[in-house]
Amino acid sequence: MCGIAGAIGSISAAIDLAVEQMNAAQIHRGPDGHGTWSTSPENSIGGGVVLAHRRLAIIDLSDAATQPMIDSETGNVVVFNGEIFNFKKLRSDLENHHGVRFQSSSDTEVILKSYSVWGISCVERFRGMFAFVLYDKRQKVVHLVRDRVGVKPLYWASIVNAVGSEVILFASELRAILASNLVPRRIDPVGVSTYLWNGFVQGPNTIIQDVRLLDQGTILSVEIKGMHKEHRRFWSLPNSTGEGSSDTRPAAVELEEAVGLRLISDVPLGIFLSGGVDSSAISAIASRIATSRIHTFNIAFKEQGFDESPYARMVAKSIGSEHTELVLTESLFHDQLDQAIGCLDQPSFDAINSYFVSRAVREAGIKVALAGMGGDEMFGGYTSFQDIPKALRMSRLADYLPRALRKSLLNIGMRWINRGAIVPRQNRWGKLCDVIDAQGQLDRIYQVSYALFTREFLSQLSSDQRISSNWGMNPLCDKDENVGESERGTSTGIYAAISNLEMKNFIGQRLVRDTDCASMAVSLEVREPLLDHRLIEEVARIDASRRFYPLRRKSLLRELALGGLDPKIFDRPKAGFVLPLEKWMKSTVRERIATVFGDRTLAERVGLDSRALTRLYQAFETSNPEIHWSRIWALYVLMWWAEKHNASL
Numbered sequence: 001m002c003g004i005a006g007a008i009g010s011i012s013a014a015i016d017l018a019v020e021q022m023n024a025a026q027i028h029r030g031p032d033g034h035g036t037w038s039t040s041p042e043n044s045i046g047g048g049v050v051l052a053h054r055r056l057a058i059i060d061l062s063d064a065a066t067q068p069m070i071d072s073e074t075g076n077v078v079v080f081n082g083e084i085f086n087f088k089k090l091r092s093d094l095e096n097h098h099g100v101r102f103q104s105s106s107d108t109e110v111i112l113k114s115y116s117v118w119g120i121s122c123v124e125r126f127r128g129m130f131a132f133v134l135y136d137k138r139q140k141v142v143h144l145v146r147d148r149v150g151v152k153p154l155y156w157a158s159i160v161n162a163v164g165s166e167v168i169l170f171a172s173e174l175r176a177i178l179a180s181n182l183v184p185r186r187i188d189p190v191g192v193s194t195y196l197w198n199g200f201v202q203g204p205n206t207i208i209q210d211v212r213l214l215d216q217g218t219i220l221s222v223e224i225k226g227m228h229k230e231h232r233r234f235w236s237l238p239n240s241t242g243e244g245s246s247d248t249r250p251a252a253v254e255l256e257e258a259v260g261l262r263l264i265s266d267v268p269l270g271i272f273l274s275g276g277v278d279s280s281a282i283s284a285i286a287s288r289i290a291t292s293r294i295h296t297f298n299i300a301f302k303e304q305g306f307d308e309s310p311y312a313r314m315v316a317k318s319i320g321s322e323h324t325e326l327v328l329t330e331s332l333f334h335d336q337l338d339q340a341i342g343c344l345d346q347p348s349f350d351a352i353n354s355y356f357v358s359r360a361v362r363e364a365g366i367k368v369a370l371a372g373m374g375g376d377e378m379f380g381g382y383t384s385f386q387d388i389p390k391a392l393r394m395s396r397l398a399d400y401l402p403r404a405l406r407k408s409l410l411n412i413g414m415r416w417i418n419r420g421a422i423v424p425r426q427n428r429w430g431k432l433c434d435v436i437d438a439q440g441q442l443d444r445i446y447q448v449s450y451a452l453f454t455r456e457f458l459s460q461l462s463s464d465q466r467i468s469s470n471w472g473m474n475p476l477c478d479k480d481e482n483v484g485e486s487e488r489g490t491s492t493g494i495y496a497a498i499s500n501l502e503m504k505n506f507i508g509q510r511l512v513r514d515t516d517c518a519s520m521a522v523s524l525e526v527r528e529p530l531l532d533h534r535l536i537e538e539v540a541r542i543d544a545s546r547r548f549y550p551l552r553r554k555s556l557l558r559e560l561a562l563g564g565l566d567p568k569i570f571d572r573p574k575a576g577f578v579l580p581l582e583k584w585m586k587s588t589v590r591e592r593i594a595t596v597f598g599d600r601t602l603a604e605r606v607g608l609d610s611r612a613l614t615r616l617y618q619a620f621e622t623s624n625p626e627i628h629w630s631r632i633w634a635l636y637v638l639m640w641w642a643e644k645h646n647a648s649l
Helices: 013-024 087-098 107-125 174-179 189-198 249-261 277-289 309-319 330-342 352-363 375-379 384-398 403-417 432-437 442-450 455-461 493-520 533-540 555-561 581-585 590-597 600-605 610-621 629-644
Strands: 002-009 033-038 048-055 077-084 128-136 141-146 155-160 166-171 211-213 218-223 228-233 269-272 295-300 322-327 368-370 525-527
Touching: 002 013, 002 077, 002 128, 013 033, 013 048, 013 166, 013 174, 048 077, 048 128, 077 107, 087 107, 107 128, 107 141, 107 218, 155 174, 166 174, 174 211, 189 442, 189 455, 189 629, 249 277, 249 533, 249 555, 269 277, 269 352, 277 309, 277 375, 277 555, 295 309, 295 352, 309 322, 322 352, 330 352, 330 581, 330 629, 352 493, 375 493, 375 533, 375 555, 384 432, 384 442, 384 493, 403 432, 432 442, 432 455, 442 493, 455 610, 493 525, 581 629, 590 610, 590 629, 600 610, 600 629, 610 629
Parallel strands: 269 295, 269 368, 295 322, 368 525
Antiparallel strands: 002 048, 002 166, 033 048, 077 128, 128 141, 141 218, 155 166, 155 211, 218 228
């Protein structure tokens, strides 16, 4: 786990300095070492390459694993962020069948040697989380690669240097690219539009204009001479009609192997244990296959209704883990809040919960942690698996009504729903118009279900035409992805389609990005076994009746991992790891939120209407149940981030 940065194209002293600044801005991602490499001037006719790296030493702590790493036989060079979990198997194959010799025991060298034997198709053999940039000396091509699920980020921007030539900058963080001082700090209207809709910026756009996020499972190849760019997707989520096998044994094998591979570490390792099904499944499997006693961690709260530590203790006792309970108090939250929000690479209404748990675990001496992310998305744990099919049926039935009658009925219904409200209701009934307007399309219904605001209120909230012109249902997926396409096939196909939408968007666009920036802010590597691509593929082959039913119980995951634990531990309403934010927003941090919401200049900087902001905040202050805290928090973070990074439309 590290931070990478660099430049491709016409390299000058100014570009070299910019890469140094980008690398320095990522010191938190790699406090254990750093390095820079560049093509020599005589080999850079028509363009060159600069590669930089910040190291967080996890596998092979010796200097032999230092990056940028050069293949002495081919001259190829790589900078790499992440882990190739099956590197030992690949290494054995390369040594025994291809005569390859290694100078280190690192997975970084396995990437270089795999490329020398199999070319860029080697990425299809990698089982892990990774973002790497590899320079092919002979072909004068640079490959930018991001893992299948998008656990590791990779941002890039195309700029024009002082002599009019194109240069591509890349880094593990958007903030690092800003640190180059070569990219204007202009907020992207499309990025803001998707943020106001989702509470996170939907890639490949970012919050900064002209900076892009490389999509998951994608290779961007750049020919240095001429700077020709080619995108190629090497993996997509598996398609499923919902009809499949009843045999769950292959999934059980892959699940155990996914956990086992992620236990490999040359530094202290722990496991996040909330007491829920997902983290308990990872902990239980790890306790069975680990060669030593595992160490689990839980964050506790004094506020009742948020504290699940008793359940975590029950699980820890059942599996025999060394368990540490860390208490997050309101005063500690207040004292560390600026650092928590400051860790955000892009605005997000989430992530700070991950920051606090990551910080606590890192301060306990742990450098690598396993997390249970992915179980709800793959096994039907969210309410979306119940709510979206209902909304979809409603939307399709409404399509049978004449347009004029449908509009008239909606107007009457919305006036009744919003009677006496300071702002239009933003809950499920407030979204009725948006559900009907979705025209029975699953991906649009999915977007409405997760939207922070209704389209009607968004038109009031945004004061900038460049933002409001982007309202609507933005495409969630590329045309070559198997997301949302199978739901009409069978009565159960819709659950597989919702699962893919959750994996692509909730996981790929939000959770893994938030977890990465929050954990790396404190130099902690987080691994998610349930996001292993081979496990995802095996689970997709299972019949929906085995995979999802009964909805929201995740019975299959329990069967695969929790057979030896008392089921009563998990037979309770789903909570998740949620901070008591609504309470704290009205007490400890109330003043700072009110100050930001009252700053008209700051609101205009990000394209928000200060009058609509005032009404929204008043509704929240009066404890209107229709205004969930996440809506207020999302806007606060957006304005805070823009001010912190001196960015504006």
